[in-house]
Amino acid sequence: MLFSEFLDFIQADKAGPNGHIQASTAEPTAVIGASLSRVDGPLKTTGSARYASDYNFPGMVYAVPVGATIASGKISNIDTSVAEKMPGVLTILHHSNFDHVYRNASGGRNSEQRPPFEDDTVYYWGQYVALAIAETFAQAQAAAAAVKIAYTPEEFSVATDLSDPMPAIGAPGGPRILSHRGDPEAVFASAPIKIDYTYTTPAETHNPMEMHATVAIFDGKKFTLYESSQGVMNHLNVMSQVLGVPKENVEVISRFIGSGFGGKLFPWPHSALAAVAARRLNRPVKLTLSRKMMFANVGHRPRTQQRMRLGATPDGKLLSLSQDYRNHTSINDDIRENCGEATPFLYSTANLQVSSALVRRNVGTPTPMRGPGAVPGLFALESAMDELAIKLQKDPVQLRLSLDTLTDEEKNKPFSSRHLKECLEVGSKKFGWEKRTPAVGSMRKGDLILGWGVAAASWSAGRGISEASVSLNVDGSARVSSGSQDPGTGTYTVIAQIVSDKTGIPVTRIQSVLGSSSLPPGPTSGGSTATATIIPAVAEAAVNAIKVVLTTAGSAKGSPFLGKQPADLAMSSGRVHLKNQTPDSGVPFQEILKLANLGSANGEGKTGGYGSDTDGKNFSSHSFGAQFVEVEWDPGICHLRVSRVVSVVDAGRIINTKTARNQMAGAVVMGIGMGLLESTTYDPRNGHPINDNFADYIVPTSADHPEIDITFLDIPDPMIGEYGARGIGEIGLAGMAPAITAAVYHATGVRVRDLPVRVEDLITSTVAI
């Protein structure tokens, strides 16, 4: 999905905002930007946070799916005779005995359009072909293993080379042109300096710690679905359509999520399997995916193949930039990885083209994974920039600085807040870049060779529509709620900070409630938009709740402010006081509520998308960053290690430096994984993602990453909303892989254009100590 489509999606199918509210220009209090531990931290560290599969109910049974062992073909026979007679087995469901489930047409985004068990066709290895349900998990697992399925296999492909024949760019059915200006073909052809390389990134699997899971309950009318979901509202919208029931008959609960990285944005077929099973058996059903299924059934970052052509003058002017890319997608779904997200605006050039094509493979449906599109796209763009700098014999930081622009040349709009230049400059300084000597293998540290690499980063800034509710309670506490969720990023904490900022009630006395579709509709946690989307709604709800308190203060019998207009009053430090006086001159807000015998003062917030309360539509809003990486290279044993990372990020205002840093550090580690380790490998003979476990799909351990130096520029973006916070989930990963491969080249002389960097690549290095 293109990011712009994601933005459309998060803004769609929801009622519009309450009306135009004027963004406050007042400086926030010190709670904004504080380094606060997560409010849900103690629940998590004590094991009392309940994740989807932690829910147990009387009479609950277990469902275990059976995955196809072919990548394409027809199911010719399903023999459940043995499985059905096994101890504890209740039923085996499959395409010939499943309830009717539907596709969803609009208002919500599903991941696989084809409902589970729709017919007897298999499109990818591991596709669910049956579901065993039994009294215990072990019984269900054993029954699933005993279901015998016969297939009529058909031709398939999981080929990694995506150079399939294709109509010309722009022709019907051919690659789509996503961005175009000037005449990049002709200008490139005559450019004095040319870079023309193809970069590839492998399929990657999200692999959050917590497996996907659904615990489904059907009470005869209503479904309650305990999910691990990055979007409870979307999940509700989709599942009501899939199950063919009205929205009020579905509730989705996702209080805690063991992360998702995008893999849990949209519902996956197991949710419908569990729901239908619960309805069929009239018992609660728990369905937890295995790690193996995580690789086949719940999405992945698709493989990309990107041809980059850069035309330049010898003094480093970028004459043309073309990115013609392809990504694989599944047989049934068109998932376009937006690899050209940052390409049209990152650097100044008059001639540009981004084109995109889809190549079908017999794999599960891809889905956004942290920094979808931009992250693999920037690997290609920033690698090509590094190669251009080398060809021009220019410093790669200087080259980027010289091509910086404060105008989005695609949209012809100024950036709302672009500080890529500062990111590069601050990063250079912190890293000590001026000490870099450009020749390959020229830098030493004892017996090791050092390589230094840099890359720029970018990620779109978006904001959708959101609602939120705030109540200020007579016991002096507050409660804030929204139908959003916290996938481990800190949303619980951030919304409490906003309420604290507005009311002065300490964060420790604010209860944050998220993770249920019965709450006022809140944002999906995706695209780094949740913070920017939810905080204006929370702020508005808090302001509205305060208004109730202030109105009450002016009217309640016995109030010291009797007769005052709300406009004369203010609430800060949790106290109501005259606007022109200090908080300690006033009274605690709960005293006012007591006087009027009110249990709470409630406020609702309902805010619009990007530009609804600012002049944002006239600006282009993006986050930026710069990644500096040092690798240590020991050629004698072909050993490479990332030894230093300096990461500088321009993501608008930072609401909570601790949770933000946590996001960034995690993203940097993920970047080391992307650069050096991760790749989902499909066996070309059968289509099985063959390294479908944590021993064979390796991610970095603590020993694989060095100290990570993170800097936030912390410059508010005036166009994103009141607080100027753009959100930071994905930007930290952007640019990491190309900075690593640039450092690898600097150390080893080996240019890796096909991720990840492996021993196989490094062993060809001729650099010696």
Added chain:
Amino acid sequence: MDTFTFTQPATVDQAVQAAAKSATAQQGAQVRFIAGGTTLVDLMKLNVERPREIVDINILPLDRVELNAEGGLIIGALARNSDVAHHPTVLRDYPVLSQALLSGASPQLRNMATTGGNLLQRTRCVYFRDTAHACNKREPGTGCSAIGGHNRMLAILGTSKDCIATNPSDQNVALTALEATIQIQGPQAKRSVPIHDFYLVPGSTPNRENVLEPGEIITSVTLPSPIAGANFTYLKLRDRAAYEFALASAAIVMKVSGGKIQHIRVALGGVGTKPWRSLEAEKALEGHSPDRATFVRAAEAALRNAKPASENAFKVELSRRCIVRALTMSTKSA
């Protein structure tokens, strides 16, 4: 659902009797001992091991680490990998074993894993571990999916046309360089098998991995008396820095005197179908001066017969570098 009986014999003899009912002690065994369980339970969950009876040996008195009459070290089969790795005698006289153990798995696993269980850990070949695929080791005669498949981690030495699976252990590479002897008790007799003869190369029977017969239990591993003045190195190269099996490793025991290599044992990990003792490398080193040219010759000798598969040709060069570096490290006393 696979059900099994679980017994906890009080003596070694009883354990042996219980296991003697099995038709084989190799792949497909109907009775299995359980020690730390970190290999066995894992493979049972994958339906790769399906024993009908599990004999828990954890209460047997086989966890001692002690000196024998000849000044060698007896390591009980149930001594945990962590305990062995931190044992003062091991650290002083056989540090290569400690290094190897600590390079493997994770602290949690090493706290569970035992010396005997580690000796018998199974290959990490992805096709062996997934019953959806053909595998001669798991089901003799079905074919080898790894040949022509995902074989990056697999062996380049000692392979056959029927199996190219690596023995993944680190411990066993060090034990090979230390010339350990495996003490075995069977239904009829006890026997001692030098580690070099304990493992089998796959040939046409990859399901047979070692010389154990039904009922036979490993009681201990003995190390010969320490070699005074020797240097020890275990070097492990892998894709990530921790919690990962070797792409190539080398265990070296080397003693230099008068400028010549007097005693040398070279064992390789990550590249062989069994813990790989390289007599060829040892021959190229023994009596020669410990210099780079000699080391390079030895490494080349060790890998002369290497037969890489479709994805692991890089291992030949990587193992070569690993050997040269490990030998170089062994010239510097710790």
